[in-house]
Amino acid sequence: MNMLRKTFCAAVLGAVTLAPVVSTTVFAAPVAASEQQATQNLVRQLTNLHSLSANFEQTTKSNGKKTVQKKGLTAQHLNQTFRGVMKVARPGKFFWETTAPSKQTIVTTGKTVWIYDPDLQQAVRQSLSDQVANTPALLLSGNTSQIMQSYRVSQPDHSKTYYTLTPKAKDSAFQNLSISFSANGTPTFMILNDSLGQTTTVRFSNAAKNVSIPASIFNFTPPKGTDIIDQ
Template identity: 70%
Template sequence: MSMVVFFSFGMTSVVNAAPTATDQQATQALVRQLTGLRSFSADFEQTTKANIKSNAPKKAVSAQHLNQKFTGVMKVERPGKFYWETMAPSKQIIVTSGKTIWIYDPDLQQVVRQTVSDQVANTPALLLSGNTAQIMQSYTVSQPDVSKSYYTLIPKNTEGSFQDLSIGFAKDGTPNVMILNDALGQTTTINFNRVIKNTKITPSTFNFVPPKGTDIIDQ
């Protein structure tokens, strides 16, 4: 799943640089942000662009999704529950109740089934629903400006599908943006809108049952 508008609050002045946090301070600050986020739902807008500074082969960058806007809804309940539905321009559903993640493509009548433990480092949006301790073991966290709730995570496993992930939080503690730089030389930006924080989500939202006739592919 490729995911995550660039935002001005993450930028710092070249004349008066903002104070930065140590990795430990940044990690602790991010843990506090995630701990206070028991559940949330939001609409999202996602765009992907080629990173012109990347050394990745240009043929590796899929032109099909570049500069195209994807919209949909997402719902998260920690720990481990996640629902992501892309509605336009094509439909896809990604859902997990904590152990198995389902990636459903209704147009192909096909669903891919994977274990969540294998996907934490490869599916950035799952960070929002994951176990905080596990996340902190998998990433090095930095905070470019201690006055801003904006963090960059770099996977400790260099064989993952993305190079770094940045996440920003609004003043009320809700995520409002994710920016992903992947291994194919692409930058994906996801903006979250109409965010509702810490309200009860219907349990059945996170339980996926493949529709009759759907091909199931285990990976």
């Protein structure tokens, strides 16, 4: 019995010795930046962005709630992907041209935004604030100090250049706006959740930072015969 007991114990100890060691890797949770740090980091990103040229793809989807038609936004924009080109010269100059599936141009050099639809021979003239919710990339051309006065900034992971802006005003056209930057400081995507229960995603490609852009790009004169609508 003693010999059997010794043999059994030896077998058990051998099994324990040969059992694989399971490694448990603990991943640290991301450390968020403080609001002050996040704001400073975003300001630094925007300050270093003097001009930008990029292609874009924009899609707006509804979360299922009943939506209300808003200036510059109609039902035909939902669940479609619009492609085009964007050009920005800070501060205040912005050019956004959709080339597919239909053509539309949005351009501004300051407070007034022109929205030109060549198929309808129509140009809408409205204030900059009314259009931000429909074209969130407009924030890239804004005055940095004004942006920081209007929004609270969060940075979920202090090591990543991803920020979320939440309007301070309760009657804002959108709930929050998130933006991510690449290592070289160009935006890669933006996600906007508006007050109508819709999410707009804008993805950028072929982005070129601090390039020379002719001033004429941002000047808009309605072609002869264009119907001008003030909003």
